[in-house]
Amino acid sequence: MLRYLIGGESHGPALTGIIEGFPANVGIDINEINRDLARRQHGHGRGGRMKIETDKVRFLSGLRGGKTLGSPITFLIENKDYENWSDYMDPCQVDRETKKVTAPRPGHADLAGSIKYNFDDIRNVLERSSARETATRVAIGGIIRQFLKNFGITAACHVIHIGGISSNARVPSADDLKKAELSPVRVADSAAEKQIIELIDRTREDGDSLGGVFEIVITGVPVGLGSYVQWDRKLDARLAYALQSIQGIKGVAFGRGFDCACQKGSEVQDEIYYSQEKGYYRRTNNAGGIEGGMSNGQTIVIRCAMKPIPTLYKPLQTVDIRTKQPCTATVERSDICAVPAAAVVGEAVALTVIGEELLRKLGGDSMEEVRLRWKQWQSR
Ligand SMILES: Cc1cc2nc3c(=O)[nH]c(=O)nc-3n(C[C@H](O)[C@H](O)[C@H](O)COP(=O)(O)O)c2cc1C
Helix, strand or coil: CCEEEEECCCCCCEEEEEEECCCECCECCHHHHHHHHHHHHCCCCCCCHHHHCCCCEEEEECEECCEECCCCEEEEEECCCHHHHHHHHCCCCCCCCCCCCCCCCCCCCHHHHHHHCCCCCCHHHHHHHCHHHHHHHHHHHHHHHHHHHCCCCEEEEEEEEECCEECCCCCCCHHHHHHHHHCCCCCCCHHHHHHHHHHHHHHHHCCCCCCEEEEEEEECCCCCCCCCCCHHHCHHHHHHHHHHCCCCEEEEEECCHHHHHHCCHHHHCCCEEEECCCEEEECCCCCCCEECCEECCCCEEEEEEECCCCCCCCCCEEECCCCCCEEECCCCCCCCCCHHHHHHHHHHHHHHHHHHHHHHHHCCCEHHHHHHHHHHHHHC
């Protein structure tokens, strides 16, 4: 079984990850992982931090000459900003006062986290609750992506709307997804892209922030990942759990999602057909590729809603945890809108779940073994 753990503080020396249960002899191109990390960093609306960092993965174990060994894969991504923070974030010795945070930001982990862990300094919370850690999840997704490519499974993402301005590419074609990849806000529709960029700029001037919705599209997933037999083996449940764990994600929907609650059964269910060449097939994909907790062979389509960023340059009202007096919330360098970046994180996280489920279904200690089992399964 594939499993992983991640660590690292936002301004600490590095972010780290460890993956266990990954088969041997899988070719891994480090440049492709770094390309995914760069995709996460881009996007109109991101803050100053992303100008400092150029995320690059450094492997410490589990690979030899670009091929996996079947042993734990450990890696790190250095925080370049650490050189400006070493006096306050050194793991062994720090100046505890200079960067102390006592004004919790509404909407962030600050207040609940400091009460839960009994901290008088919210920095201890925000350093880990920050979405900086999503770089490690993108690196892991990048490794899994290369494994899944061997079976023709690929993923892409695009932004559906930001701050209420919608893209008209609601059922995206391959061309739309390519366009979105080149867009600074990951939107395939150029008219909406322009309006969204303007809205982000205006919102920045107002000291406010924005959220939105993105979509993940995963093609080539075979029938039968996940299972209906136990609640925690359902593929949609596992994907929703993982995606909901991304900072700021407040809703996850499959296929038509919430819309289908307003429609009739005959409008929503995807009718089944059969032909010699295609086997079983559908003419619609309202279910978004998952039925009964299992992939049904159609494209998996997932939407995620992200709330607006909680750190505001025009800060909201809060209470100082030291004095209990009213004050304005801490302003830590921040994004105005991170929906395009969150889409890349979502894509990586979803791919990771698909990789876990493929290995759970097929098993295998080496790439050769997994391939053999894949062929047997496909022939059936
Ligand atoms: C890619 C990405 C970047 C983010 N950037 C920021 C940021 O710069 N400032 C901020 O306050 N929140 C940012 N967030 C959102 C917060 O981390 C998140 O709202 C916070 O951890 C509280 O978690 P919750 O919203 O899931 O309850 C970002 C989220 C993602 C996915």
